[in-house]
Amino acid sequence: MFATRFAPSPTGYLHMGHAFSAWTAFEAAQAAHGRFVLRIEDTDQTRCRPEYEAAIYEDLAWLGLEWEKPVRRQSAHMDDYGAALARLHEMGVLYRCFRTRKDLLDGLAAAPHGFSAPDIVAPISAAEEEDLLAQNKPYAWRLSLSRARARLGAEWEHLGFEANGIWIKAEPERLGDIVLARKEFPASYHLASVLDDGLQAITHVIRGEDLAEAAHIHVVLQALLGLPTPVYHHHRLILDAQGKRFAKRNQSVTLRSLRESGTSLDQIRARLGLSVA
Ligand code: GLU
Secondary structure, three states: OOEEEEOOOOOOOOEHHHHHHHHHHHHHHHHOOOEEEEEEOOOOOOOOOHHHHHHHHHHHHHOOOOOOOOOEEHHHHHHHHHHHHHHHHHHOOEEEEOOOHHHHHOOOOOOOOOOOOOEOOOOOOHHHHHHHHHOOOOOEEEEOHHHHHHHHOHHHHOOEEEEOOEEEEOOHHHOEOOEEEEOOEOOOHHHHHHHHHHHOOOOEEEEEHHHHHHHHHHHHHHHHHOOOOOEEEEEOOOEOOOOOEOOOOOHHHEHHHHHHOOOOHHHHHHHHOOOOO
16 A cells, blocks of 8 residues: 655754645655654654644644554654664674764764765774774674675666665765664664664655665665665755755744744645645
């Protein structure tokens, strides 16, 4: 059965870009007589706030959306991500990376909007690793592409996905050895999101094109974890009057401020280029 999801992180109030994404996914589910799932991606408890989560439910209801209950809140399922990480560890496809905490935080829990150069860190020697562990140095778990490739064998050559109606051969090297977890933090966005899409039987991932690159590594995780690869649809990004992407820090364009200032749903839909009843 067709199933899609909207998976916001409660790190700020929802804005026009979220409205576009949520409506696009919701209407696709309706057209297919399928399921629409709302998932709260709140693994990073340092950035997520309960008032933002409450606002998500309120704002989406205002948009006229209905979603399956109960809502999966990732922070309540950290053990699941820990178990998936342990499985990958047993497969031998992870290695510890001891770069500084600041380096590690970049691109960990937050969805990686905007990707930098491929990040491949050579695994260090066993002796060096032992030494750093003895010093209690913080580390991250990275997915080794070379080991994943060896593990998947012939399957590696066929990894790919359908995005916007086109078959795309996966090029995980574009992202490199991504960080999947950190010593005291068992789940990156990549791991939690891929696992949950599988657990929630999501057949169609509909999200902004800023996350299009992520699919190249998500298919590797799906293959390793024995999960099916969904169909992807990466939609255009909604830009503000200055031609910039809406950012959560720009409070003036939140859905709640639009609602409070009396903007109607039809006005928002028209601004987003969506059909108005
Ligand atoms: N939680 C992510 C975000 O708020 C979205 C992840 C996804 O759709 O794959 O940007």
